[in-house]
Amino acid sequence: MRPAPALVTVFLLAAFAVRAAAQAPDGAAVFQANCASCHVNPAPDSRAPTREVLAQIAPESIMVALTSGQMFRQGSALTDAERRAVAAFLAGRPVGTAAPPSNAGTCTAKAPAITTADLTNGWNGWGGSGATNTRFQSADQGGLTAPMIPRLKLKWAFGFPGVSSARSQPAILGNRLFVGSESGDLFALDAKSGCTYWMFHTKAGIRTAPSVGPYKRANGTNGFAVYVADGGANAYAVDTETGQEIWNRKMDDHVYAKSTGSLTVYDGRVYVPVAGVGEEGQGGSSKYECCTFRGSVSALDANTGALIWKTYTMEEPKPRGKNKDGVQLWGPAGAGIWAAPTVDARRRAIYVATGNAYSEPNSKTSDAVVAFDMPTGKILWTFQPTQDVWVGGCKRGDENPNCPNDLGPDHDFSMSPVLAKRTNGSDILIVQQKSGMAYAIDPDKQGALVWQYKTSDGAGLGGQWGAAADARQVYFSINGPARAAGGLRAVNVDTGAVAWSKDAEARLCGTERGCSQAQGAAVTAIPGIVFSVSMDGGIRAHAADDGTTVWSFNTNQEFQTVNGVKAKGGAIDGPGVVVSGGMVYVNSGYVSLIGRPGNVLLAFAVE
Secondary structure (H helix, E strand, O other): OOOOHHHHHHHHHHHHHHHHHHHOOOHHHHHHHHOHHHHOOOOOOOOOOOHHHHOOOOHHHHHHHHHOOOOHHHHOOOOHHHHHHHHHHHHOOOOOOOOOOOOOOEOOOOOOOOOOOHHHHOEOOOOOOOOOOOOEOOHHHHOOOHHHHHHEEEEEEEEOOOOOOOOOOOEEEOOEEEEEOOOOEEEEEEOOOOOEEEEEEOOOOOOOOOEEEEEEOOOOOEEEEEEEEOOOOEEEEEEOOOOOEEEEEEOOOOOOEEOOOOOEEEOOEEEEEEEEOOHHHHOOOOOOOOOOOEOEEEEEEOOOOOEEEEEEOOOOOEEEEEOOOOOEEEEOEEOOOOOOOEEEOOOOEEEEEOOOEEEOOOOOOOOOEEEEEOOOOOEEEEEOOOOOEOOOOOOOOOOOOOOOOOEOOOOOOOOOOEEEEOOOOOEEEEEEOOOOEEEEEEHHHOOEEEEEEEOOOOOOOOOOOOOEEOOOEEEEEOOOOHHHOOOEEEEEOOOOOEEEEEOOOOOOOOOOOOOOOOOOOOOEEEOOEEEEEOOOOEEEEEEOOOOOEEEEEEOOOEEOOOOOOOEEOOOOOOOOOEEEOOEEEEEEEEEOOOEEEEEEEEEEEEO
């Protein structure tokens, strides 16, 4: 007798499940073969954490360490399935599953409702109010003036459980604070006290800034959603009141696709950038088919997550010969987008800044500012001051066909373009490159160069994550070479002429391994004050007219947290200071190929 179709389906599904289970890597075996020699009974002088310590780390955080952090070299020898298997084995739960909930530090009162006015009065997304990424807060928006800054005192601290980095910049709207974690958790906190309203878990770690915007529910009522992306290139919309998922969308299927840049929400759309983290690091290996990733930006419907358009920053890669091991090579590739898109409402344009190419042939869209048509996603124009093909494991003159003829020097744009105003009221776009060069270009003239300024000698390692601009000046922090790391520069917004220059201050982290004065993190400005943070763990406020330090705080310490999580500060990079509602917020802790661990969000208020 022939079995019923439904029964055949059941048999087939069961067979596939058994086959998949048989093929799934064994996490314990992967650990024993690749990790145990360092992490089981490590030497007294070793920095390797023990197996017991690793068990306290979130699996998403272990994945970050293996793909783009300090264990990148070891992790590149594993497949994605093996990395996930060993992360699940160590943490005791699979990647993408939430840890058991905690009641410590939960809010007892109902969360205040978010209003439309909060969208522009608070700090929303990467660059503050609006979507021009100036990182400037007026006195009305920030609730702080220059004379108040020396009186800032720590009000509360929030600890991120199971992680060693705190790289998601918070968003503050009204009395609500939203912030992500490398564990994949999105937290909704009370902005004044730090208590927790709700927590939502994503499929991978979060290093982006949440953005909040209005959306229409399926029943036709209006609400507000918090939009965020994770390290698996997944975008999410979550209801701000309930913490319930509205939609999620996978933005790119490439194994190395990541969302490191924050989402930008504007006029019913969510703009999502995608970068490629990992492929360029192992492209020099003769066993790897270098390279196939290409950056992109997509426009999604804010209500449903439906794709409106997606535009790649590179044309589709094509075969470019084989290497000595017979491995197929591909190109062009690269030009990932590390930072949040910038909105130009008047010109109906979206601007992004891109990273280096991973393989030849190069493209005019790598290491460039790229302008997209807002309605269609069509590329309007590009500004490319340098060309740069870089992959790990290569050296200049290398005969390895995986490697470019002219290597590096790995000078990405890793910041959002700043759409600022000149003193005559016209617009200007400003970016700073890892090369140490800052550029101002004219959006009305297809990105024509207006001025350029050398902020430092540049550095290939680390990024320049964001400048700030007020009505007169643009402020750049410095992530230069070790001999000249750190410092601030203020230049005239019209001409690029130097207003003042300030060297890095004495290191707060002393001789600790990984201690650095580099100030690659994003800068923030309010009237009369410029905030800059440092890899030395310091938060500093400077007078905008001459750079004098008027306030500082050393985060290199342990903190008593409102949620009972053991937390400490460390290096600070990537996100910068957030100012809203009379308070200052900043995360401390940054571990990648550089940095020192930490896992704390700090909130300051005037006493």
